[in-house]
Amino acid sequence: MSSLLGGLPQGNKEIKSLKAFSTAAERFEGAHVLCPGCAHSIIVREVLNATNDNLVVGASTGCLEVCTAIYPHTSWDCSWIHIGFENSSTAIAGAERANMALRRKGRIDPNTPEPKFVAFGGDGATYDIGFQWLSGCFERGHNMMYVCLDNEVYANTGGQRSSSTPIGASATTTPAGSHSYGEKQNKKDMIAIMAAHGSPYVAQVAPNKWKDMVKKIQKGFDANGPVYINAMSACTTEWKFPIHQTIEVSDMATDSLVFPLYEIIDGKELNITYRPKNIVPVRDYLGVQPRFKHLFKPENEYLIQEWQTRVDAQWEYLQRREEAKV
Amino acid sequence: MAREKAKRGKVSMYRNKRQMELNSVEVWDGNFANSHALRQASVDVVSAYPITPSTGTVEGYAAHNANGYVDGEMIMTESEHAAMSGCIGASAAGARAATATSSQGLALMVETLYQASGMRLPIVLCMINRALAAPLNVNGDHSDMYLANQSGWISIDACTPEESYDLVLCAFRIGEHLDVRLPVIVNQDGFLTSHKAQNVRPLSDDQAYDFVGDYKEVNSMLNFDKPVTHGVQTESDWHFEHKAKQNAAMMASPKVIEEVFEEYAKISGRKYNMIETYKTEDADIIIVCLGTTYQTAQVAADKMREEGVKAGVLMPRVFRPTQLDMLAEKLKGAKAVVCMDRSAPGGQTGLLYQDVAAALFNTSARPLLSNIVYGLGGRDINIENLKSIYTHAKAEVDAGKLDGAIQRFVGVRGPELKYYSVEG
Amino acid sequence: MAQHKDFVNNLYKGKEHFENSIFDMGWDEIVQGAAVFSFEGEIDHTVVNVHPEDRNVAETNSQNKYVGDWRVIKPVWNVDICIDCQNCWLFCPDSSIVSRDKEMVGIDYDHCKGCGICVEVCPTNPKSLIMFDEHIKNEDALTQWPEKKQKEEK
Numbered sequence: 001m002s003s004l005l006g007g008l009p010q011g012n013k014e015i016k017s018l019k020a021f022s023t024a025a026e027r028f029e030g031a032h033v034l035c036p037g038c039a040h041s042i043i044v045r046e047v048l049n050a051t052n053d054n055l056v057v058g059a060s061t062g063c064l065e066v067c068t069a070i071y072p073h074t075s076w077d078c079s080w081i082h083i084g085f086e087n088s089s090t091a092i093a094g095a096e097r098a099n100m101a102l103r104r105k106g107r108i109d110p111n112t113p114e115p116k117f118v119a120f121g122g123d124g125a126t127y128d129i130g131f132q133w134l135s136g137c138f139e140r141g142h143n144m145m146y147v148c149l150d151n152e153v154y155a156n157t158g159g160q161r162s163s164s165t166p167i168g169a170s171a172t173t174t175p176a177g178s179h180s181y182g183e184k185q186n187k188k189d190m191i192a193i194m195a196a197h198g199s200p201y202v203a204q205v206a207p208n209k210w211k212d213m214v215k216k217i218q219k220g221f222d223a224n225g226p227v228y229i230n231a232m233s234a235c236t237t238e239w240k241f242p243i244h245q246t247i248e249v250s251d252m253a254t255d256s257l258v259f260p261l262y263e264i265i266d267g268k269e270l271n272i273t274y275r276p277k278n279i280v281p282v283r284d285y286l287g288v289q290p291r292f293k294h295l296f297k298p299e300n301e302y303l304i305q306e307w308q309t310r311v312d313a314q315w316e317y318l319q320r321r322e323e324a325k326v
Numbered sequence: 327m328a329r330e331k332a333k334r335g336k337v338s339m340y341r342n343k344r345q346m347e348l349n350s351v352e353v354w355d356g357n358f359a360n361s362h363a364l365r366q367a368s369v370d371v372v373s374a375y376p377i378t379p380s381t382g383t384v385e386g387y388a389a390h391n392a393n394g395y396v397d398g399e400m401i402m403t404e405s406e407h408a409a410m411s412g413c414i415g416a417s418a419a420g421a422r423a424a425t426a427t428s429s430q431g432l433a434l435m436v437e438t439l440y441q442a443s444g445m446r447l448p449i450v451l452c453m454i455n456r457a458l459a460a461p462l463n464v465n466g467d468h469s470d471m472y473l474a475n476q477s478g479w480i481s482i483d484a485c486t487p488e489e490s491y492d493l494v495l496c497a498f499r500i501g502e503h504l505d506v507r508l509p510v511i512v513n514q515d516g517f518l519t520s521h522k523a524q525n526v527r528p529l530s531d532d533q534a535y536d537f538v539g540d541y542k543e544v545n546s547m548l549n550f551d552k553p554v555t556h557g558v559q560t561e562s563d564w565h566f567e568h569k570a571k572q573n574a575a576m577m578a579s580p581k582v583i584e585e586v587f588e589e590y591a592k593i594s595g596r597k598y599n600m601i602e603t604y605k606t607e608d609a610d611i612i613i614v615c616l617g618t619t620y621q622t623a624q625v626a627a628d629k630m631r632e633e634g635v636k637a638g639v640l641m642p643r644v645f646r647p648t649q650l651d652m653l654a655e656k657l658k659g660a661k662a663v664v665c666m667d668r669s670a671p672g673g674q675t676g677l678l679y680q681d682v683a684a685a686l687f688n689t690s691a692r693p694l695l696s697n698i699v700y701g702l703g704g705r706d707i708n709i710e711n712l713k714s715i716y717t718h719a720k721a722e723v724d725a726g727k728l729d730g731a732i733q734r735f736v737g738v739r740g741p742e743l744k745y746y747s748v749e750g
Numbered sequence: 751m752a753q754h755k756d757f758v759n760n761l762y763k764g765k766e767h768f769e770n771s772i773f774d775m776g777w778d779e780i781v782q783g784a785a786v787f788s789f790e791g792e793i794d795h796t797v798v799n800v801h802p803e804d805r806n807v808a809e810t811n812s813q814n815k816y817v818g819d820w821r822v823i824k825p826v827w828n829v830d831i832c833i834d835c836q837n838c839w840l841f842c843p844d845s846s847i848v849s850r851d852k853e854m855v856g857i858d859y860d861h862c863k864g865c866g867i868c869v870e871v872c873p874t875n876p877k878s879l880i881m882f883d884e885h886i887k888n889e890d891a892l893t894q895w896p897e898k899k900q901k902e903e904k
Contacts, residue, residue: 019852022836030845030861031815037865041843054550071564072772074555074786075812079547082557087411094415097399101370136404244866446783545785555786567777568784
């Protein structure tokens with residue numbers, strides 16, 4: 001049918017334009033069983049399409065794993081491993097070391113191009129149960145990328161809170177009720193934590209800003225060492241917005257600066273990579289997600305104010321750090 | 327086996343390049359012996375975490391690595407669960423992988439044990455048996471071996487450093503065999519074996535690697551000509567078939583184990599068996615036990631024989647898979663069989679007792695069958711203790727019945743503990 | 751009259767297409783360790799050099815599955831209005847918008863779950879993708895296309 005590319009070069013794909021990017025021959029197949037409108041697969045497609053290199057991919061137990069590798073089908077046109085909930089990072093780290101050993105021993109021709117090692121995990125797997133494993137991998141400096149698909153809950157099991165769940169969100173284990181406004185703890189700052197591990201590159205991305213994401217993924221692939229990518233994943237099922245609004249909600253997340261897009265290089269150079277032309281009020285972002293609807297009761301109005309203050313403070317902090325070049 | 331030979335026709339290529347000259351007799355403790363076996367097997371990835379008393383295996387290997395004797399990779403992970411996770415990732419990527427642990431570490435990695443065996447990855451685990459907390463205890467008993475007993479790993483027991491060295495080398499051959507493809511645990515008693523230096527007659531580096539051979543990859547993630555998805559979810563429509571297939575491989579493994587033991591005997595002069603026995607052919611009273619107790623019991627049995635009691639000892643060298651027919655065959659002539667389990671029973675009879683009872687029930691043999699819980703947390707069991715156990719069993723034989731109960735706790739201070747009473 | 755191109759029809763290869771269907775297998779024939787292969791046998795090409803429909807996918811590749819029955823509404827594509835911006839290709843969670851050589855080709859109705867994101871991200875006026883009832887014929891849907899929306903007076 002179409003011409004493809006007889007012998008694509010290894011390495012990163014061309015992203016001069018979306019049209020150029022769209023010539024990618026995808027390695028993530030359809031007919032997985034993720035929810036209609038799921039942002040996970042948009043993110044995965046963007047990540048996988050960013051490179052022409054051979055891939056070894058891992059995933060933690062969670063929506064992505066369960067829905068793309070349910071026997072007897074696989075949606076992955078590349079090698080892929082799932083072990084358990086905590087350890088997609090360590091699985092990929094083990095594969096990365098196996099690759100080093102086998103090349104050193106000559107069992108793999110060391111002149112063949114190096115594959116890329118990528119582990120995916122949800123926020124539950126990354127921020128909570130797999131935190132130690134992720135930390136260990138980063139401390140050991142494996143040459144791998146870890147992408148957290150952050151939908152701010154344990155989505156696969158019905159929407160329980162994780163340490164990524166933001167204040168005021170109603171999750172099934174921190175539900176809004178007559179005596180509670182939902183989640184009481186602030187969202188954990190994984191990006192700062194992973195940057196503090198000495199990672200050469202950490203970044204926050206969002207699938208609606210595809211060029212920003214793909215650029216960062218490619219930077220990550222080029223970096224030497226463990227790379228952490230926090231990918232905002234707007235979850236229609238758990239954030240409870242209509243299935244066609246995923247990109248719209250994502251736009252509000254990035255434009256309200258609730259999910260600021262930035263990168264930290266070598267732990268000390270912070271760059272803001274997206275500055276919205278029109279900053280959307282946080283209240284509008286909260287307003288399109290029924291998981292926050294109880295915040296609009298008069299007695300909870302102060303929480304929305306606090307939200308705006310927090311987001312403003314974070315934005316201020318990011319700008320100051322960028323300016324100070326630390 | 328013919329297919330095996332054909333594939334290994336070539337000279338094995340991927341041994342560690344820097345070799346060590348070893349003496350014909352070395353004096354190694356169990357941990358250090360393990361570290362040499364791992365080095366000689368040219369493991370590609372050792373992913374490990376330290377825990378007493380298995381730390382020595384990892385430290386010994388780390389020293390070999392630091393001195394240039396290891397061409398593979400060593401990952402010092404941040405926990406035992408991560409250690410086994412790293413082994414799984416490496417193995418699925420086509421590498422020979424191994425690690426070592428004990429007790430709490432084994433308990434922490436139990437989840438990954440099931441994952442490794444379910445994924446049919448031939449990882450080797452050097453297990454130095456240690457009691458499980460609580461209370462916390464670093465000494466040797468078999469509670470960790472027992473914890474892993476249903477994990478789908480082949481489980482082999484060693485009594486001495488030399489046995490552990492031998493069996494670790496065999497473990498790679500057994501697990502990696504294309505008809506098996508299962509992970510293997512090689513056990514040894516914590517401190518009693520791991521920290522006791524004894525004579526070991528090692529193979530040379532070349533002999534050992536020629537025996538173990540090059541690693542055969544199956545469904546490797548680094549084979550980009552055949553991308554593979556590992557670790558899928560199987561629901562009620564598929565899970566049973568996969569577990570059945572896994573179990574079938576486990577049940578078929580004795581054939582391979584025996585072939586490997588035969589081959590190893592030719593090279594080393596040391597022959598291992600699925601079930602080890604000592605003077606059981608004509609024995610009236612047989613003790614069934616694991617680990618160093620097996621050796622002590624042999625001395626006790628000889629002393630009993632001097633006193634006119636026909637005593638014997640049996641040890642399942644291969645603890646899992648269980649060999650019911652073989653057990654029955656070797657025990658059927660006894661008048662009394664005493665199964666000694668070195669693990670806190672948790673409100674049941676011990677696993678050795680259960681295996682033997684299962685073996686004998688469908689035969690006409692009805693020896694007096696009793697269960698002793700002993701040696702927990704490294705509580706010593708010596709020749710005199712074992713002699714009294716034989717004597718007690720002899721009295722039961724003379725009386726024609728068990729002394730009131732199936733299970734006794736032996737060697738614990740305080741009132742006597744007996745469970746599962748039988749009618750007089 | 752706009753002609754739409756149905757590019758990828760019937761990707762789903764039923765059980766009868768595969769000689770040794772996995773759905774007929776018992777424990778003895780399935781691959782050990784529940785390993786699943788993406789392709790039949792070994793591939794002799796780099797995966798990214800070949801579009802998915804030209805790859806020798808195994809029966810166990812989800813490409814062969816049909817999830818079209820998840821839909822109650824479906825997107826219909828109007829090639830006359832479409833400007834090939836690729837937004838819909840980019841944002842489809844189900845890889846169901848097919849683009850080749852920088853041009854939109856059509857919708858993979860075997861894999862489309864009808865989420866409607868493609869419609870939302872379509873920038874043309876009127877949109878080049880609109881959701882219609884599942885049962886409408888595409889050629890009929892195209893006759894019902896809305897007119898260009900006028901900009902609202904501020």
